Amino acid sequence: MFQLHGWEALLFYFLAFMTLVMAVFVVTARLAIHSALFLVATLVEIALLFILLRAEFVAGVQILVYVGGVMVLFLFVIMLVQTRAEEESRVRLYNSQSVFAYIVAALLAASFYFAVYPAQSAFRPPEQSASAAAVEESEAVQGGPGLISKDTQNVGETLYRQAALPFEIASLLLLVAIVGAVMLARGGNQENGENGFE
Amino acid sequence: METLAFSVFRFLHLLLMQTPAESRLQRFEPSLVNFMMVSFLLFIIGVAGVLSRRNIIIIFMSIELILNAVNLNLIAFSRYLQSSQEIYKQSKSIVVSPLTGPVFTIFIIVVAAAEAAIGLGIVISLFRNRETVEIDEIDLLKW
Numbered sequence: 294m295f296q297l298h299g300w301e302a303l304l305f306y307f308l309a310f311m312t313l314v315m316a317v318f319v320v321t322a323r324l325a326i327h328s329a330l331f332l333v334a335t336l337v338e339i340a341l342l343f344i345l346l347r348a349e350f351v352a353g354v355q356i357l358v359y360v361g362g363v364m365v366l367f368l369f370v371i372m373l374v375q376t377r378a379e380e381e382s383r384v385r386l387y388n389s390q391s392v393f394a395y396i397v398a399a400l401l402a403a404s405f406y407f408a409v410y411p412a413q414s415a416f417r418p419p420e421q422s423a424s425a426a427a428v429e430e431s432e433a434v435q436g437g438p439g440l441i442s443k444d445t446q447n448v449g450e451t452l453y454r455q456a457a458l459p460f461e462i463a464s465l466l467l468l469v470a471i472v473g474a475v476m477l478a479r480g481g482n483q484e485n486g487e488n489g490f491e
Numbered sequence: 492m493e494t495l496a497f498s499v500f501r502f503l504h505l506l507l508m509q510t511p512a513e514s515r516l517q518r519f520e521p522s523l524v525n526f527m528m529v530s531f532l533l534f535i536i537g538v539a540g541v542l543s544r545r546n547i548i549i550i551f552m553s554i555e556l557i558l559n560a561v562n563l564n565l566i567a568f569s570r571y572l573q574s575s576q577e578i579y580k581q582s583k584s585i586v587v588s589p590l591t592g593p594v595f596t597i598f599i600i601v602v603a604a605a606e607a608a609i610g611l612g613i614v615i616s617l618f619r620n621r622e623t624v625e626i627d628e629i630d631l632l633k634w
Contacts, residue, residue: 296520296522297520297521298520302519302520302521303503305521305525306521309525309529312529312533313529313532313533313536316533316536316537316556317536319536319540319549319552319553319556320536320537320539320540320543320544320549320553320556322549325546325548325549328548328549328552329548329552332552332555332556335556335559336555336559339559339562339563342526342529342563343563343566346526346566346567346570347570348566348569348570348592348593348596350593350597351562351566351592351593351596351597351600354597354600355562355600358600358601358604359555359559359600359603359604362604363555363603363604363607363608366607366608366611367548367551367552367607367611370548370611370614370615371548373615373618374548374614374615374618374624376622376623376624378625384545384625385545386544386545386546387543387544387545388543388544388545388626388627389627390542390543391542391543391544393542394538394539394542394543395539395543397538397542398535398538398539398542401535401538402531402532402535405531405534405535409524409527409531413524444589444593447589447590448590448593448594448597451590451594452594452597456594459598463598463601463602466601466602466605467601467604467605469605470604470605470606470608470609471608473608473609473612474608474609474611474612475612476612477609477612477613477615477616478611478612478615478616480616480619
């Protein structure tokens, strides 16, 4: 049964607290640039939580693709569309339905809590049973903290064997997204030369 | 100052490096429920951000928070409830393959990247036409 011990437990609590703090700052920052940088911090901490859960490949993909690709794209677009309105306090930050939004979010939290609470015992680690002690850790999580598991090999094998079709569809999706984003951001008057890009 | 830090570190080390069976802190060790709680709080923060901000780029970033909460949930489930093949057949509790979480998460990251690209392209087109990124001011279709 997988369980975090010792220093990893302390690190989990620290990372969880910092993730939630950074997420709150993402949502409540005044400037969009600050919000983007706080989101970068949140994503990096979630990647650290992934490493804590012995999923190093996904942590690497998250940092390379999410932080290095998506967030850089966000930063470029923020710099393209900034109007300095928030900085000079000319604009409101929250729309007129924000109070109801918080009420709905609180209701959602309550509904999650009441949905998960009766089933909590199924998610706790079992007491020392014979089968759990016999196969203590599966082969994917050998070693203690500090050792890299075999997750990368297994995930790579799965992506090319069992999950090969979704893998190909994902690359097709990325191609469509690239073409679509270029079409959207280019403007319609490129051929006529009115857009100023040429 | 250094001796204080060193003694704090040594105390923590002795406290945390006990074997799991004899550890006094065993009830504080994170289990799946703790990871689920982190994931669901992150989700709630993302939902509150989507519904309450006016700047559309911050709304996009809150959507990314929601997707990351789901990723964390998937990988935590897949890691905590994993099993090897021998106990998979004879186990009565919930068991999943340890590869389900990471593989599904990679596809969620791919879809999130594609969606962010298209969404930000739309934002740029919107800004080019309307000179604003506040969603309250994009109301041509309202009654």
